[in-house]
Amino acid sequence: MAQLIEDHTLMSPESISFPPALSGALPDEVPPKLKGRRRLLQSLQRMSSSPSLAKMGRTPSSNYRGGQASLSCVSLNPTTTTYGHSHSSSYASQSSAGLSTAPTSVASTPGADMRFFNIKTRIRIVDEEITKNRVIPPTSVPVPVEFRYGSMGATLASAPQIHDDFQDYFSIPVVKPKVRPRRVNFDFWGEMPNEIKVHIFQYLLPKEIVRCSSVSRTWHKMCFDGQLWIKLDTSGFYTDITSESLVKIMTGAGPFVRDLNLRGCVQMRERWQMDSQKITDVCRNLEYFSIEDCRIDRSTVHCFLLRNPRLVYVNLSRLSTLNNSAMKIIAQGCPQLEHLNVSWCQNIDTKGLHKIVESCPKLKELWAGEIKGFDNHDFLLELFSRNTLERLFVSHCVDLDDDSLEILMHGKEPEIDVLTGRTVVPPRNFRHLSFDRCSALTDQSLKTLAHNVPRLVGLQIDQCAKLTDDALTGILESTPCLTHLNMEELDKVTNFTLQNIAKAPCAKSLEHLSISYCENLGDTGMLPVIRNCRKLKSVMMDNTRISDLVLTEAAAQVRHRNRKRMVGNSSGKPEVGLKMVVYDCQNVNWTGVREVLSRNAEFYRLPHDSTAPTYPCEIISLKCFYGYQPTVEEHTKRVLRGDLARASMLERKWAEYMVATEEAGAQGVGQRRRRRRARDAAMVHADEEEGGARGGRRRARSGGCIVM
Numbered sequence: 001m002a003q004l005i006e007d008h009t010l011m012s013p014e015s016i017s018f019p020p021a022l023s024g025a026l027p028d029e030v031p032p033k034l035k036g037r038r039r040l041l042q043s044l045q046r047m048s049s050s051p052s053l054a055k056m057g058r059t060p061s062s063n064y065r066g067g068q069a070s071l072s073c074v075s076l077n078p079t080t081t082t083y084g085h086s087h088s089s090s091y092a093s094q095s096s097a098g099l100s101t102a103p104t105s106v107a108s109t110p111g112a113d114m115r116f117f118n119i120k121t122r123i124r125i126v127d128e129e130i131t132k133n134r135v136i137p138p139t140s141v142p143v144p145v146e147f148r149y150g151s152m153g154a155t156l157a158s159a160p161q162i163h164d165d166f167q168d169y170f171s172i173p174v175v176k177p178k179v180r181p182r183r184v185n186f187d188f189w190g191e192m193p194n195e196i197k198v199h200i201f202q203y204l205l206p207k208e209i210v211r212c213s214s215v216s217r218t219w220h221k222m223c224f225d226g227q228l229w230i231k232l233d234t235s236g237f238y239t240d241i242t243s244e245s246l247v248k249i250m251t252g253a254g255p256f257v258r259d260l261n262l263r264g265c266v267q268m269r270e271r272w273q274m275d276s277q278k279i280t281d282v283c284r285n286l287e288y289f290s291i292e293d294c295r296i297d298r299s300t301v302h303c304f305l306l307r308n309p310r311l312v313y314v315n316l317s318r319l320s321t322l323n324n325s326a327m328k329i330i331a332q333g334c335p336q337l338e339h340l341n342v343s344w345c346q347n348i349d350t351k352g353l354h355k356i357v358e359s360c361p362k363l364k365e366l367w368a369g370e371i372k373g374f375d376n377h378d379f380l381l382e383l384f385s386r387n388t389l390e391r392l393f394v395s396h397c398v399d400l401d402d403d404s405l406e407i408l409m410h411g412k413e414p415e416i417d418v419l420t421g422r423t424v425v426p427p428r429n430f431r432h433l434s435f436d437r438c439s440a441l442t443d444q445s446l447k448t449l450a451h452n453v454p455r456l457v458g459l460q461i462d463q464c465a466k467l468t469d470d471a472l473t474g475i476l477e478s479t480p481c482l483t484h485l486n487m488e489e490l491d492k493v494t495n496f497t498l499q500n501i502a503k504a505p506c507a508k509s510l511e512h513l514s515i516s517y518c519e520n521l522g523d524t525g526m527l528p529v530i531r532n533c534r535k536l537k538s539v540m541m542d543n544t545r546i547s548d549l550v551l552t553e554a555a556a557q558v559r560h561r562n563r564k565r566m567v568g569n570s571s572g573k574p575e576v577g578l579k580m581v582v583y584d585c586q587n588v589n590w591t592g593v594r595e596v597l598s599r600n601a602e603f604y605r606l607p608h609d610s611t612a613p614t615y616p617c618e619i620i621s622l623k624c625f626y627g628y629q630p631t632v633e634e635h636t637k638r639v640l641r642g643d644l645a646r647a648s649m650l651e652r653k654w655a656e657y658m659v660a661t662e663e664a665g666a667q668g669v670g671q672r673r674r675r676r677r678a679r680d681a682a683m684v685h686a687d688e689e690e691g692g693a694r695g696g697r698r699r700a701r702s703g704g705c706i707v708m
Contacts, residue, residue: 198227207237210245224248226256233261243271247279254282261290263315269295276300280307290315292341298322305329315341317367327352331359338362343369343393350379357382365391374400380407387426393434395460400438402445409448428453436462436486443471450474458484462514468492473500482506486514488540493518498525502532514540516581526550530557538579546585548592554580554620555599562616573642574600577618583625590658593628594651596620600639601647615644657682 034042189197201209201222206229213223229249234241246268250257260283262268272295280303287310291301298321305311305326311334316322322345330337337360342348350373357363357379366389373379374397383389384407394400414423430453435441441464449456456479461467467490476482477500485501487493498521501507510533515521522545530536530553541550558578580596582588600619619639622632631654638647661682 197222198225201225201228205236206232206234207240210241210249224252226253229253230256231259232257233259234265235261235263238262238264243267247271247275250279251275251282254279255285257283258285259288260286261288262294263290263292264294266293266295272296272300276303280304284308286311288313291319292317294319296321298326301326302329306333309333310336312336313339315339316345317341317343317369318345320346323347324349324352324355327356331355335360336362339365341365341367342371343367343395345371349373350376354379354382357386361386361388363388365389367391367393368397369393369395371397372399375404377404377407377412380404381412384408384411387429390429391432392430393432394438395434396437398438398440400435401440402442405435405441405445406448409452422451425452427455429455431455432458432484434458434460435464436460438464439466442466443468446471447474451478454478455481457481460484460486461490462486462488465489465491469494469497469500472497476500476504476506480505481509483509484512485510486512487518488514489517491519494520495522495525498529502528507532509535511535511537513538515544516540517543519544521545522587523547523549527553530554534561536578540581541585542581543584545587546582547587548589548595551580551582551588551592551622552595554578555596558618558620559599559602559616561618573640574616574619576621576640579621579623581623583623583629588624590628590655593622593624593632594655594658596622597632597635597647597651597654600635601644601651603644615642 033039201212204212209223209228213220229252232249232253234246243265246262246265250260276297276299280300283304284307286304286308289304289308289311290313291304292315296319301316301319301322302325305314306329311330314330314334314337316326322342324347327342327348330340337356340356340360340363342353349371350368353366353368353371354376363386368374371394374394409428410423410425414425416422417424433449433453433456441461443466446461446467447470451474453475456475459475459479459482461471467487469492472487472493483506487497493515498515501510501513507529513529513533513536515526521541526541526544526546527550530539530550534557539554561577600616603615616639619636621636623629624632631650635647635650638644638650
């Protein structure tokens with residue numbers, strides 16, 4: 001590289017021609033000697049430019065990577081004259097004050113000791129006035145492109161794209177980096193609109209909102225904003241919240257509260273006496289009000305009722321301090337009332353309810369369990385004439401007899417159709433009726449419901465010991481929308497009633513059936529019900545005479561529901577489609593329970609696609625004999641989470657254990673062997689029920705010390 005530069009690019013001082021004006025005798029001047037720091041810098045400059053470094057095997061001082069150095073230009077102008085090179089380094093220049101003025105310094109640039117320079121050459125310094133208006137020759141010339149090397153050792157001439165983009169280093173303008181202005185701190189939560197904050201807090205539960213109030217003062221103020229407490233329901237956390245927090249919430253959010261449910265808040269007993277006036281003054285927009293099981297005084301309840309005329313729902317059940325005066329206040333100040341619950345209020349009777357029925361024309365639900373005075377015919381006639389009630393719950397009302405129920409359904413002296421023998425009255429709007437534990441009712445009073453309540457959905461006649469099959473025959477034929485039927489502890493009801501249910505119009509809509517403690521009911525009545533009532537979701541059959549045939553039929557019906565859908569459950573996680581209670585049934589054995597478990601863990605293939613397995617969409621949740629129940633619950637858990645293989649293994653191990661247990665009880669030859677097999681099966685089943693053997697081995701079990 002040095003040889004190429006010597007032959008092509010460098011010229012001797014004698015071959016350079018200058019203008020005439022610049023020609024003249026050069027003064028014989030010797031540059032002064034440098035001392036101290038400048039002398040040290042001059043020595044370092046000579047060492048770095050010396051070509052002898054390459055001969056010594058040392059790496060030359062170059063800023064370029066690779067084996068060869070690259071040269072972009074060679075300076076032709078010394079620091080002290082416009083022609084020729086200086087016979088000293090750039091630090092010896094008079095005009096540079098001893099500092100380097102060379103544009104570049106590379107290892108391949110010839111130094112002052114090379115043969116092109118004569119140390120004894122005289123140099124003339126041109127005055128600035130002479131060169132002020134003259135044309136100065138160029139001080140540097142670029143190295144030809146064919147001799148320039150790139151970063152990978154190749155010349156720039158072989159790469160046109162590099163040559164086009166190549167520019168001289170000194171021609172690139174210096175660009176100062178832009179100083180980005182410092183970003184001002186942004187308070188995300190503080191700058192957020194208040195409406196959005198309230199909307200975010202609305203996703204939290206009331207218990208979580210109370211916890212967030214201790215974060216800061218701002219959050220404390222936000223957590224007790226009335227817009228968050230439009231619905232204040234303490235039924236889920238009434239045991240964890242203090243009376244002070246409840247008072248703060250009700251006083252802070254009082255005008256916004258629409259739904260106030262203080263069920264079970266017994267900790268407010270002392271606070272009602274101190275803060276009742278303050279709470280009732282702010283809570284004036286209530287529509288739903290429930291204080292069931294609260295230790296609250298009568299005056300506070302009266303203040304709530306007087307200051308909230310827009311009440312629609314009122315629940316005062318289990319408050320022994322209330323009497324008919326509260327009913328009078330409701331009748332005078334709450335004309336929009338639709339739901340009233342005064343069950344188990346000992347000091348309230350039908351005289352107070354009569355005022356409410358007269359003054360509240362929109363009343364639809366009346367819960368009056370254990371209320372006295374249902375033999376008051378004036379009150380029952382008022383209910384009959386209004387005909388607005390849809391739900392009537394009069395459980396455990398011993399005063400409700402046949403005459404009272406007949407007046408409620410037919411009124412007094414109704415007109416009778418000669419052809420059919422039925423009363424000619426408008427049909428009742430009742431949808432739910434509860435007469436459970438009304439011991440005075442007989443078949444005569446229940447027959448008044450036949451063909452008179454076509455919209456009936458739910459009927460509860462539990463523990464009415466005097467009822468027989470005749471009481472339900474007409475009701476089942478005239479209630480096509482019936483979905484809930486409870487008839488527990490009816491000793492005189494037989495399988496004939498169940499057969500009527502299977503044939504009745506309500507069989508297509510029946511979902512819940514309870515026949516617990518009906519000891520006369522068995523397979524003869526339940527098998528038709530299971531087959532025909534395809535929408536059953538829960539069946540209570542404990543303490544009856546049913547057998548394993550009912551469980552087998554129920555498993556087959558649920559399997560039929562899954563196939564009828566013709567859509568597979570590819571996720572493998574089914575849902576509970578039928579709940580059955582069969583404990584304390586003497587004829588139910590482990591074989592029927594095993595049939596249910598086997599069907600729950602079964603998967604089959606659809607007819608249109610024989611290769612894709614389909615898991616069950618619905619299964620049966622079974623509550624059976626307490627000895628079988630742990631295995632049934634574990635099996636159901638595995639099926640619900642989609643682990644059908646392990647559920648099937650548990651069912652097989654349990655079946656082997658039950659078979660071995662039965663064989664162990666047999667007498668005769670091989671009794672010891674059968675007992676040993678029963679013990680092994682019991683251990684295997686216990687391991688599988690607890691989650692399977694660990695590492696392929698059963699864990700050790702100690703049977704205790706046995707003295708032979």
